[in-house]
Amino acid sequence: MDIKIQQVETSKIESVDFSNLSFGQVFTDHMLVCSYTNGEWESPEIIPYGPMTFEPSARVFHYGQAVFEGMKAYKDDDGDIFLFRPDESIKRLNASSERLAMPALPEEIFHEGLKQLLHLDTEWIKKGFGNSLYLRPFVIATEPAISASPSNDYKFIIICSPAQSYYAGEVRVVVADKFSRAADGGVGYAKAAGNYASQFYPTSLAHKEGYQQIIWTDANTHEYMEEAGTMNIFFRIGDKLITAPTNDRILDGITRKSIIQLAKDNNIDIEVRNIKVSEIREAAEKGELKELFGSGTAAVVNPIKGFKHKDFTYELPELESTYASFFKEKLMNIQYNKSEDVHGWRVKV
Amino acid sequence: MDIKIQQVETSKIESVDFSNLSFGQVFTDHMLVCSYTNGEWESPEIIPYGPMTFEPSARVFHYGQAVFEGMKAYKDDDGDIFLFRPDESIKRLNASSERLAMPALPEEIFHEGLKQLLHLDTEWIKKGFGNSLYLRPFVIATEPAISASPSNDYKFIIICSPAQSYYAGEVRVVVADKFSRAADGGVGYAKAAGNYASQFYPTSLAHKEGYQQIIWTDANTHEYMEEAGTMNIFFRIGDKLITAPTNDRILDGITRKSIIQLAKDNNIDIEVRNIKVSEIREAAEKGELKELFGSGTAAVVNPIKGFKHKDFTYELPELESTYASFFKEKLMNIQYNKSEDVHGWRVKV
Incomplete structure (x- = not known):
């Protein structure tokens, strides 16, 4: 599967204090973006993480047509990267999408997209029990039209945020x-x-x-x-x-x-x-x-x-x-x- | 109340067929944007309607923290512009916001923003019984952080779409x-x-x-x-x-x-x-x-x-x-x- 990759020129990883992370506030160098238009999913791309442009009339802003998953990537002492039951995540993402009248994402885009993104941002996955890279795959309705009906255009995006062992306090x-x-x-x-x-x-x-x-x-x-x-x-x-x-x-x-x-x-x-x-x-x-x-x-x-x-x-x-x-x-x-x-x-x- | 206005250089109104409008697909030349940050609403601005940039981690994409109103502006035979019970719309917008843990919008921003926007885009409000300008004020959570809690940053936006007499079919x-x-x-x-x-x-x-x-x-x-x-x-x-x-x-x-x-x-x-x-x-x-x-x-x-x-x-x-x-x-x-x-x-x- 062909994923076009546009790498950052300079990683921002050196500016991140991995011993003092707030949950979900720092994102890795790259993200995956895949657009759905004219009834089909286009080829996914990996691009630098950063602001994206959307029409203010995009349906996600008005009608909440949006679903997501939460996952983590883990690294063992050898530096190998693991996911936990990713097959369950893509199944559930598509079940969520169906209930919101959104198109199913091909499983291959999900699995291969995660794989290439994680290998590119591997330095962001720190070894050590409790350290992980929190992954946020999500799908949003982007068609610029405010009639109250399902969007014709969507974006599937994966963003990644390094996380420490989670302690929520008492x-x-x-x-x-x-x-x-x-x-x-x-x-x-x-x-x-x-x-x-x-x-x-x-x-x-x-x-x-x-x-x-x-x-x-x-x-x-x-x-x-x-x-x-x-x-x-x-x-x-x-x-x-x-x-x-x-x-x-x-x-x-x-x-x-x-x-x-x-x-x-x-x-x-x-x-x-x-x-x-x-x-x-x-x-x-x-x-x-x-x-x-x-x-x-x-x-x-x-x-x-x-x-x-x-x-x-x-x-x-x-x-x-x-x-x-x-x-x-x-x-x-x-x-x-x-x-x-x-x-x-x-x-x- | 000071609203900074950045006007379009050339209106796109000539390209619009007002006798053949699909609901909510064409937008006027301008929109109002007002940001909330550090606990307060900033000065609103009127700028050309067009794509805006958002972080993919903006909470609206993940947690649906977004509310809206639907209103219309009407023109009489003299060319005067009217709204219908706008006081009810701002009250309800703020009631919606409260339920979603979003900050109330000052009524003055709502009323004065609508007024200045409608006078700027007045040519888009066509005379004739049934013609109107559909108005979509909405508030979305823009803070780039994916912890499941209320956003600290928001945008209040008004976009406008010309509408004909509405017939939904049987x-x-x-x-x-x-x-x-x-x-x-x-x-x-x-x-x-x-x-x-x-x-x-x-x-x-x-x-x-x-x-x-x-x-x-x-x-x-x-x-x-x-x-x-x-x-x-x-x-x-x-x-x-x-x-x-x-x-x-x-x-x-x-x-x-x-x-x-x-x-x-x-x-x-x-x-x-x-x-x-x-x-x-x-x-x-x-x-x-x-x-x-x-x-x-x-x-x-x-x-x-x-x-x-x-x-x-x-x-x-x-x-x-x-x-x-x-x-x-x-x-x-x-x-x-x-x-x-x-x-x-x-x-x-």
């Missing part, structure tokens, strides 16, 4: 009882741009109360735990791990499904079923709620220290040995080529 | 029974970009069955009629007019609220209340459903010829005298300065 969450993230029959299962902006305001209200994130509940009754917007959610009651099934409101997280598999592999009792908020409150009151953690690409596994639901608050106990750290280590060992990979999740690029 | 609608537009506690009441892309796929399925639009129902039960995505919806049963109350799933349409007022002014029996799909089906079966129409800025009032709900289909009767044409004429007479304006809706700019 995370406490509010369980939603008024605001909602997604409707039955809506786009909650898609990585659609509009699903994110709609969470910012309720999350800002949570911040004011000292909570960092929200666990969304079903919009109809607010009785069932769903997901946290940028993470899927797991509950440990006694030694049993529970997470909600995916549906059209919940993102089918790749870290989530990997944890479910790892639980099975390691004889951890895992249930994928609807979870009532009242069940979690009762387990907390009885002292049976041992852990609460989120899963996602950025943090891998993110332990949650406490939660609030209406007037009920609860601090999780401090455990010596947690499922959260068990799964995080298992996953990172696979991602960084430090352990066997029986499921073939690790892909060398 | 419109038939599907009443939704599976897909949804908005959740309780979500952003359906806001003119948020993401609310629109999410309708494109279900609407494309309706197209395949010969229907042009969807009447959305409540996501919880699909038992209540809500709105049509780009229009609010009115039902006429006998001589009674009914429309759904606004809530956090339904856009508070300016044309909708004007029709409610005009109905009261003209002693038309109007009820603003929840409307069961079953009630409308029964009224149709009994021959009591006389009219079904949508209201919105683009079409003003858009009669609907038929609808489908599950396996039930219905063609509306052809009436000699309709509420739809009554309200359309009343509204347009106010908008084009052809009748008295007792409520002060018409604003000369």
Whole structure:
């Protein structure tokens, strides 16, 4: 597959302090851009990362026709580059696109584009457990026309941002009882741009109360735990791990499904079923709620220290040995080529 | 208020065929741009309409942090320019922004920006009943950072597109029974970009069955009629007019609220209340459903010829005298300065 590459004259890598990175603010030297027009995807190009021109009437600005993925590239001690389950990312990107009436991207453009981009920007992927290159493939509607209908033109773009081991600080969450993230029959299962902006305001209200994130509940009754917007959610009651099934409101997280598999592999009792908020409150009151953690690409596994639901608050106990750290280590060992990979999740690029 | 104006050297107006305009595809010579950075709105500028540069990491592309308004400018026979209830548009723009954690725009920038832009592009507003200049004020998140949190930088932009009398063709609608537009506690009441892309796929399925639009129902039960995505919806049963109350799933349409007022002014029996799909089906079966129409800025009032709900289909009767044409004429007479304006809706700019 032919990808035209226009290299930067001078890398900006020397100006970057890799020991002091804010998430998603510094981008590598290059990006991949592929245009869709007249019903087909053109040849992708790799060009220097930088500002691009768009008509102010481009549909993405008006109607939110945009989808994305979040991925990471890892480097092992030999300097080889790996991705984690990239086949799942392109499948989900195309499922998201379908729901937003956007054209599917050929898998070859995705895989080959990532490969060539990562080899070109390989110096930006630092060795060391926890270091990674965060990858953001996304598709946006670019046709300059403001009738409320699907765009005829799109751009698929991959930008890359170096990331350190992710520590979000102590995370406490509010369980939603008024605001909602997604409707039955809506786009909650898609990585659609509009699903994110709609969470910012309720999350800002949570911040004011000292909570960092929200666990969304079903919009109809607010009785069932769903997901946290940028993470899927797991509950440990006694030694049993529970997470909600995916549906059209919940993102089918790749870290989530990997944890479910790892639980099975390691004889951890895992249930994928609807979870009532009242069940979690009762387990907390009885002292049976041992852990609460989120899963996602950025943090891998993110332990949650406490939660609030209406007037009920609860601090999780401090455990010596947690499922959260068990799964995080298992996953990172696979991602960084430090352990066997029986499921073939690790892909060398 | 100081607005820096950079005029085009040569207008492109001569190249535009005003008798053959597709909606939202041709833009006037100028646009207004106003940036928000470091916690404040800068001075707006009017510059030639054209491509703008954005970082590919701008949050609008990833998280759909974008809101808009739809308005029209009208010209009367004397060449004076009028807007229709612009105070309602800026109020709603700021309500939309608040829900998406975006900063409020000072009303003065909105009003004075529109005024100066319209006077500069006055030749693009053609006289004649039905001709107008469609105005698209919108705010987008421009900060180049892909952490999932509100942007620190925004742009408020107004672009303008000349429009002819809107005729959408014969419109038939599907009443939704599976897909949804908005959740309780979500952003359906806001003119948020993401609310629109999410309708494109279900609407494309309706197209395949010969229907042009969807009447959305409540996501919880699909038992209540809500709105049509780009229009609010009115039902006429006998001589009674009914429309759904606004809530956090339904856009508070300016044309909708004007029709409610005009109905009261003209002693038309109007009820603003929840409307069961079953009630409308029964009224149709009994021959009591006389009219079904949508209201919105683009079409003003858009009669609907038929609808489908599950396996039930219905063609509306052809009436000699309709509420739809009554309200359309009343509204347009106010908008084009052809009748008295007792409520002060018409604003000369």
